Every structure is written in C-alpha cells, then in structure tokens.
Amino acid sequence: METTNGSLNRKLRMALVGGGQGSFIGRVHATAAVLDNRATLVAGALSSNPERAKASAPAYDIAAERAYTSWQQMFDAENALPADQRIDFVSIATPNHTHFEIAKAAVEAGFNVICDKPMTFDMTQAEELVRAVEASNVVFAVSHNYTGYPLVRQAREMIQSGELGEIQAIRSNYIQGWLRTRLEEEEQKQAAWRTDPAKSGAAGAFGDIGTHAFNLGRYMTGLIPEDISCNLRIFAPGRQLDDYGHAVVRYTNGALGTVTASQISHGRENDLFIEVDGTDGALQWRQEEPNVMIVRRNGSPHQMYTRDPNAPFMNGLGAGACRLPSGHPEAFFEAFANVYRFAYDAMVARAAGESFEAKDTIYPNVYDGAEGMYFIQQSVASSADNGAWLTVKYDGARA
Numbered sequence: 383m384e385t386t387n388g389s390l391n392r393k394l395r396m397a398l399v400g401g402g403q404g405s406f407i408g409r410v411h412a413t414a415a416v417l418d419n420r421a422t423l424v425a426g427a428l429s430s431n432p433e434r435a436k437a438s439a440p441a442y443d444i445a446a447e448r449a450y451t452s453w454q455q456m457f458d459a460e461n462a463l464p465a466d467q468r469i470d471f472v473s474i475a476t477p478n479h480t481h482f483e484i485a486k487a488a489v490e491a492g493f494n495v496i497c498d499k500p501m502t503f504d505m506t507q508a509e510e511l512v513r514a515v516e517a518s519n520v521v522f523a524v525s526h527n528y529t530g531y532p533l534v535r536q537a538r539e540m541i542q543s544g545e546l547g548e549i550q551a552i553r554s555n556y557i558q559g560w561l562r563t564r565l566e567e568e569e570q571k572q573a574a575w576r577t578d579p580a581k582s583g584a585a586g587a588f589g590d591i592g593t594h595a596f597n598l599g600r601y602m603t604g605l606i607p608e609d610i611s612c613n614l615r616i617f618a619p620g621r622q623l624d625d626y627g628h629a630v631v632r633y634t635n636g637a638l639g640t641v642t643a644s645q646i647s648h649g650r651e652n653d654l655f656i657e658v659d660g661t662d663g664a665l666q667w668r669q670e671e672p673n674v675m676i677v678r679r680n681g682s683p684h685q686m687y688t689r690d691p692n693a694p695f696m697n698g699l700g701a702g703a704c705r706l707p708s709g710h711p712e713a714f715f716e717a718f719a720n721v722y723r724f725a726y727d728a729m730v731a732r733a734a735g736e737s738f739e740a741k742d743t744i745y746p747n748v749y750d751g752a753e754g755m756y757f758i759q760q761s762v763a764s765s766a767d768n769g770a771w772l773t774v775k776y777d778g779a780r781a
Contacts, residue, residue: 400475402429414718501751530720536700546660552639586623592643
C-alpha cells in the first residue's frame with residue numbers, strides 16, 4: 383500500500399465529540415482535520431442529546447453503527463474494536479465545562495486528543511489533565527488555531543531568531559461586538575453558554591477570546607510571562623461574566639505586554655491583532671487581513687510581507703504553513719488545519735512506536751492549555767483585587 387501519512391500506510395481515524403446540528407466549531411474541526419487528506423472522520427458522539435447525536439451523523443458521513451449517543455459509549459465501543467479499526471484520536475468541540483471529563487477519559491483510554499480552548503473549566507482540572515497526559519504518552523493538542531496562520535509562524539521564526547532584536551513590548555487585542563446586547567436572553571445557543579458561569583468558567587470575554595490574544599503573543603515571541611494586573615468589566619447590565627477586559631503583563635526579560643478583549647465594541651467582528659516592538663524593528667499582524675504583515679524599522683521604508691511560499695523572504699516556518707500560491711488567500715480553515723497537520727506528525731510517530739516531542743511543539747499542546755487556564759485564573763483574581771499584581775508564570779510552560 384502507498385504511504386499516505388508519514389510512516390503510516392493509512393489515514394488516521396478520527397472521532398468527533400460535539401458538532402451536532404447547529405454547531406459552528408464542530409464543523410470547523412471536521413473540515414480542518416481532513417483538509418490534507420491525512421485523516422478520516424469515522425465515529426462521533428455529536429450531541430449530548432441522543433436523538434440529535436444520531437440525526438447529526440449523516441451530515442458527517444458517519445456510519446450509523448459508529449454514531450454514538452454519548453462519548454462514554456463511544457470510548458468503550460471503540461476500545462473493543464480491533465486495533466486496525468478503532469479510532470486514533472478524538473476532537474473535542476463542546477462547551478468549556480465538558481472539556482476536562484471528556485479529554486481525561488480519552489487520554490486514559492489511550493486516544494490522542496485535539497481539544498478546543500480554553501482547555502478545561504479551571505486550573506485544578508488543567509493540572510490534573512497535564513498529569514494524565516504525561517502518564518499516558520498520548521499526543522495532546524489545543525486548538526489555538528490562530529497559531530496556524532502562515533504569517534504568524536513567519537513572525538515567530540523572525541522574532542525568535544533575533545531579527546527584531548530584543549523584544550520590549552507586545553500589544554495583543556481581540557475585539558468583537560456581537561454581545562453588545564443581551565443576546566443570551568434571545569435563546570442564542572452560542573451566547574447562552576458563553577455567558578453562563580456554570581458552563582463558560584470564571585471569565586467571559588477574557589476566557590473566550592482574551593486567551594487567544596494572550597496565547598498569540600506568547601507563541602510569536604516565546605517570552606515567559608511573569609506577573610499580571612487585570613481589570614475586567616461587565617458593561618451589558620445583568621450579564622454574569624465580563625464582556626470587556628484589559629491586562630498588563632510583565633515578562634521575565636523585562637518586556638511589557640497588554641491584552642485587551644472586548645465583545646461589546648460596535649461593528650467589530652473577529653478583530654484579533656498584535657503588534658510587537660523590538661530594539662531593531664517592529665511588526666504588526668491582523669487576523670482579518672491574515673495574508674499581510676507589516677514590519678517597520680526607523681529610517682527605512684515600511685515592509686509589507688505577503689503570504690508567498692515561493693518568495694525568498696519567507697522563512698521555513700512561514701512557507702511550511704502554506705498550501706496555496708501567493709494571491710490566493712489562506713485563512714481560518716487552513717490555519718485550523720495547520721494545528722491538526724503538525725499534531726498528526728506526532729500521532730504518526732507515536733503509532734509507529736517512535737519518540738515525539740511533547741512540550742516544545744509547533745502546535746499548541748497541553749502545557750499551553752494549562753498556561754492559558756492560569757492566565758484566566760490570575761486575570762480574574764487580579765481584577766477582583768482591584769488590579770493587584772499577581773504571578774502568571776506557569777511552572778509547566780514550554781521554555
């Protein structure tokens with residue numbers, strides 16, 4: 383048989399938890415996972431409602447006998463199958479409060495995992511999940527999908543190779559406007575769970591999108607965050623969780639960072655943008671225009687980098703994340719697929735009995751997920767104490 387997936391002679395077999403009728407992110411996972419033809423979706427527990435779980439399966443081409451009515455049933459049934467039939471990995475696309483139980487059970491069953499963020503409901507769960515992953519030797523990825531954009535990876539290699547000099551400032555923002563009104567009172571599914579402390583966790587906007595902004599700065603620069611001072615606000619009267627927030631982060635090298643998250647800014651959609659200042663240059667990238675990055679140096683014309691895998695200015699990380707020639711936009715699905723693509727390399731190595739890197743990975747891993755949960759916990763605690771400075775340095779973080 384022709385080799386189609388690294389050292390494996392087959393595609394990886396995927397199961398999806400969540401993604402039933404009305405889901406957004408579940409369909410994104412399913413699309414991204416198969417974009418490079420390295421995996422196939424064969425099983426699912428698509429909804430906590432058994433009837434909806436079954437009814438949703440045909441839309442994913444999941445056979446009726448592998449359309450399970452619960453993730454517990456799925457894990458038991460799949461583990462009972464012969465090794466050449468059972469799933470290799472589980473993608474978790476469910477509300478925040480369910481991630482931990484599903485992920486831990488999958489890990490303990492020996493399945494690789496790709497989990498939505500935030501990784502768990504709280505930091506205690508995150509630490510327990512890290513221990514479970516370490517004990518099991520499975521591949522665990524977290525879908526901080528913005529790390530998959532080619533120019534984000536281009537920036538990462540430029541920054542960490544010293545092209546901008548010493549990094550002194552990071553300004554990272556994620557601005558939306560869809561929760562300007564109490565949309566959760568209108569039976570809008572996404573708004574309802576994201577604004578419910580029992581389902582979303584301790585933070586609202588800061589947990590939902592502030593974590594993306596924080597992670598992006600961390601991913602691009604590699605700087606270690608040390609302390610945080612945060613102010614969170616609820617501006618929509620009656621809402622239970624923050625819909626706006628701002629934090630200042632001090633890094634171990636002396637750099638300063640800011641993270642701003644809003645879900646109440648009129649007319650803003652998914653405006654994640656970041657600016658990084660170094661002693662020898664600065665750069666700017668915006669998710670809504672992902673195929674352009676601006677680099678500035680005093681006394682020189684501004685440089686506009688475009689996503690072009692064949693251009694000599696593209697480095698290995700940037701070009702390696704591209705699929706299309708220049709001028710054909712690559713965006714959200716492709717970036718999401720890059721998280722899968724590089725996690726697959728580790729899954730293939732594991733399946734072949736080979737060693738694989740678990741901490742210093744190009745894709746966001748379980749340690750990044752735990753660091754994100756610590757960021758949420760400390761941001762909420764700082765805000766509750768009038769912006770007090772608190773440690774945000776997570777001991778298990780990648781170097």
